[in-house]
Amino acid sequence: MRVAEERRLAEERRLAEERRRAEEWRLAEQRRLAEEWRLAEERRRAEEWRLAEERRLTEERRLAEERRLIAERKAAEEKRVAEEKRIAEEKRIAEEKRLAEEKKQAEQKRQQEEARRAEEKMQAEIREAQENERRRQQQQQQQQEDQTDLPFRFGVGNGDDITEMLDKPDGWCPDRMVFSSQDPLLDSTRTSNGCANHRVRPGLWPRFDHQWLAFKVDVQDNFLNALGAICKRSELQHCQNTKCVHVAQRVSLAAPQCTWTAFREWAVVAISCQYTMSPAKSEIDNHDPPQVHIASAIGLMNTLLEKHYEDEDPIDGVLLGPGHRSTRLDISEITDVIYWMLTVQTQMDRNTVDYANWPQDYIPPRLLQPSIQRAESRAVELGLCLFRVHTLAFASSRKAAEIPAIVAGVNRRPELVHQDRGHERCTANRCNYMYRDNTGRTPFHNSPRGQSCGCALLSFSHSKLCAPIANGLPAVWSTRQIDTLVAADSEPYIAISHTWADGTGAHPEHPGSVNSCMFQFFGEIAAQLNCVGVWWDAISIPAKRNDAVLRAKAISKMHHNYQNASYTVVHDRYLRKFQWRDGDDACADDACLAIAFSPWFSRGWTSLELHISDNVVVLFGAADSRFDPSDSRSVVVKPLQDILSKHPALSPRAHRIAALLIEKVWRKRIENISEILAILHPRGTSWPSDVKLIQAHLAGCGDDEDLAMEEDETVFTRRVLGAVGAISRYALLHGFETLAPSGPFSWAPRSISDMPIASSDDFEGEVEGNLDIHTNGSVSGTWLWRYLKDSDTDTGALLLHKPQLLRDRMLTDKQMSYRLEQRLSTIPSYSVLETALQNWCHCALLYPDSGRSELGILVETLGVDDGDDGEKIIDCRYIAIVEELDAEIDFDECGYHKIRLGHPEAAEGGTDLRGLIQMNSDDESEVNADEKLGSEDEKSDDGSWDFQKEPGYGVEFDEFGPILPGMDRY
Template sequence: MYWISGTGPFDVSSSAWGPDHLSKFIVIPAVLKASIAARSLSVCQRRLWSFIKASDRLEVDLPAIVSMTSRMPLDRERQHHECTEEFCRFNNVNSTWVRQLHKCGNKACSETFFPPAEVERAVLQNLLTAWTIRQAPEVNCHDGTYMALSHLWADGTGIGLEKPGKLNRCLIDYFVGIARRLECDGIWWDTICVPIEPGVRRKALSMMHKNFERAKCTVVHDESLINYEWRDDGSPCLALALSPWFTRCWTALELYVSTKVVVLFKNPDGKSSQPLLKDLDNDILANDNAYTSLPHRLASSVIQRLRRRKRKERLHVEDLLAILRARNTSWATDRMIVAGLMAELPEFDSGESQSQITRKILTKCGLIPSSYLLHSHISPNEYGPWSWCPTSLYDLHSDLASKNSQLSLKIRHDGTATGDWFCNTLTEEKAKLLQLHNPQMSVKLRIMKTMQTPRSCMILRPWPWLSSEVGNQCLLVETVGLGYDETRSKVIECRYIGTVTASIHLGWQYVSIRIGLDQGKEEVDAQEMVSACSLEENAGQMLDEGINRVISRMRADEFASIEDVRDLTWALTGLRDQSL
């Protein structure tokens, strides 16, 4: 039914088909069986589970994916029998040391040279660095006339052990041939188009996305796909989603900014030695109006998240994390560079620190789910602006609750995070119910010190009826006074302390909180601040909306799920009895 609802002329909301729609008694045995079967396949377990985590229904989609994967002629050469959901041994291979690939049979062809000095000169002059494919190549291509190559250095298409600018003749001839088939006048290929000198390279990396944005088309080269024989059953789309190419950070950026994308596959005619060229949007992804298999549609959905820019859809922080968190790079700093480029930060500098890039991304996006602050990491700032923000964007707390949370925080240039929370003021008795959640010793000590004076403390959490997803995690803060936001509404000024767990079901109130303007301020009585700033009337209205939403969801289903009943019970008994 889920598959039918998303195919053909049907227009059924996907929200009714979430991971909890079916009973766990049906789902769990099927998922466990599929999980066992998946381990016998040659597909990398880390890639498989990363794909599942990115799908709309999470592990519920595993049986369908495994069913199609078991029938696919996957690459058998790379051994992934030691890979797990968390680890792939090939991810830690330094791809810059992989020997350069030969496309000729004898591996003894001549070499050709592309002078790095010409590339450096073009970068310094803010020019494109694509090479022409004439008899005498030069860095002199124009927008929309060249092919950009998206590839993996681990396949041997990087510079490898050769001198910068030096390429095997058969390799450059191979890609020049593809460029000509696509009627392109040049080629942009990072192996010969990114300068080596550190200062110039830094500038080039800051503009990396422009090379794909301005190209006539982007060509995807992955040896596992080159050896995957094209079929018309939707399996090439799944092969792409499970390929090494799709797991890299840089290739995610390249796919995101590209207008036209062509993927290379093995030609099924068995005669031609040339790869088959397939258009991503027209030939590979599932068409919205066509009848396709469930695995094909799932793979298309995951890949299409990286086509939002083409559809002129705004990219949120949640999208960035969903796309990049599980992806890999040869260098750790590249992950933040890619995030900054995908966020399209103005005047981006790839040499900035992780912390600087993270703050700029959050400021540009403007809103984040409130549950993102329930992380367990140390901030570079102990007090004041950005004291709630971890060093890296990837350390923000992101889970299923973040997707469904209806509470957001507004992030401003001054490093404050402002938004509405459900809060509970602490007493000595309540403080004893809190448990430390942070693994970092310095944060634990800070929390323990703060809880010695509970009268100035509050715990915060997003919508209480999402507790089944958030668990008992809460944000511990100290109150330091009252303030006003840009609309002149009252907010409680708070100091970020850390994440704790608390099994406290009663006494929650709804208030506006601002975190980040606490530097140099003394803590004050939390209950007094809440009394002066409570949003009781609004809270009652939101509670009614929340209860009605759950009831409507239950009525829409013939059988209410356990989660629905639990959410409704929480809302009714935990909040209405208190009248907020």
């Protein structure tokens, strides 16, 4: 029994010991596992910290690199500005020395001139006596002719002038005339009935060509004296006609200011009388001799400018007066008056210019710069955005020369000054507000100064937007019943065009909600326009956070909402501060300038909205202060058409510039890529990627929903170029790396925005011929071109051109980041030029026009192909843009030919075409024959120029003189 008990106890001790050991092993195993888990967790955390630290360091390095690039750009810009100032100072010193030398030479010339005039005076008296006798005999013969055939009498009178002109011996020139700045240029009134200048009389001018100029004035005379001689010899009279005097009062307000008051007075009378002459009622009235006479006199002034320009004879502001006294006048003011008269002639269908653009160097820059600098300083004093002033000026062909007229227009109305702080720091190349992100702006209240009026938010259901947007219709909200849609395809509605900077965009915290006071305000405007609905992007486009796909679809169709609206209503807080004054003739002029200066006109999306809209109305402030500013009666609703439609004779130059710029965006059909660039270049967007969407809509391919979701800029470039189908030659002078080294679109940059812009003008005609963009990615058209020669390989003869975009525009950090991401700022390396010059016999240069050109397109000639019309076409590969050391084009080495770039089936390597295509050969294109000046068919039998075939006539001529329409010679 004892033994059994001991065995039992021993067994229990053994089992207890095993349980103890098992428990200890379990606990040890738990501790081991816990330790392993802890170590694994520590390793994981250490790895996460390491990766986070690497990302942080990478981000810091990226930001540091961006800051370095920005600092380098800033330093480079400062260096460039300092260098420009130094060069300007050197030029100023050189100019002062030159003026001193010219003054010395002028004094010597004056003394010689006095001796010459004394001799000429005696000869002039003899010629005058002979001339008086000849005129007396002609008058006697004239009185014997039939007095009833008025057109025939006019023809004979001018025929005598032409006969006299042709009878003049070689070297003959009219007598020179001297004037003081106060001498009248108008003759005294010789009639009391009707318009003094609307009378058919002998001696009316039917021409304004160079030969007629040489017949009327001494072209070697001082410029201002020759200009005065044109006025004086035109024999225009002071006019006391009631209608002409009334029009003259309005014309005088529109005419540019000029210190030569007698010349300005002549211009005002000429334009006033011409404006009041009856419009053409028949074919013969269209060639009304007095109208033709005034147009010819004005055209002759342009011919005089053209003469100095072609002869490279610089004009000055010196008017030589009696007694060898001289007066210095502001030449920029005088040319402003001439240019204004030319634009009026174009509006009256009197074509007094034979070009589409006013040449940039028509007037020496040194004569224009003082007035431009004074105007720019005044603009800064007023608080105007200098970028918008330059944008408006550079929309015309005279560019910076228009700045004084624009600033003078702002001086009249204080409401035109930009009230936003910060515009005083804007430069000619950048506006501080242009690329600001306007999302998340505080919602605007329709109350004085936009302060909160305590109104509640109105919310509009997101779910209700799905059906109309999915069906391609606009989501138009009823103005009569809140949160209710109306049928946009059958009910009239207004579309709101605005800027988010005003706080009228989407609510930053409550998408789909707007201040009730603003919705009520727009509802009242809609009621005034007999509309029942409002399309407003803040509540009619889904928020991205709610439905990104539906939002992309709505944006792709957004421009149709403005196109189909009964009215597009322009709302801008800047414009609402401008008070409209009924009965004030100048109010429309100032309002047009206000639109051009407004933040609304500076945005990219609003330019698309304006371009696509049919009926546009603008909201201005009401001059009557009895109404509450929060009331819709506190605004005046004015159709844009009424603001723009004014004759240039009756509106100041600043209004004309603004009106042309607005009309180009609103009414002009997109015919080439340059027009899209001209619209968007001076305008900003909150996000750089928005630009390509707007470009697609303007080109007509923005409806593609897949394209709206596309992020690659190059995809947009190809689609937009293909959709428009035409491009100007100047647009190819971009200087950036192209989409491909060869083949389709190998001539285009990665972004359309990188293309330069061709200018436009007041005068009729296109700026230049367009090139055709084909569906296979090639571009073709007629070019002025030449083969490369051995001397082009000399050091410095050809230089790689740095793109204008990188030289002149200051990009924001957001733009630069976008461009780096899309690889848009890449320019060809210099090795591209070096490689091409090694095979210079396989290369050619293409020029954008036939004038002076510093830039050319270096291309590789690939071969000759037969075009669709059977004409030979040269295939080339685009290489780079180069600057020539000698900017003067040698036409003996050039020719015109049809050239194609980027054809997919063109040969791979370059070839020498000198044996196939000869300059000035029979293979030359028809454009060359048409554009060559002084061709053989313009000469008479004896080799002299036939004046009857020169451009610039008010009427046609035969051997007897001018022929008026409907006149029978026999």
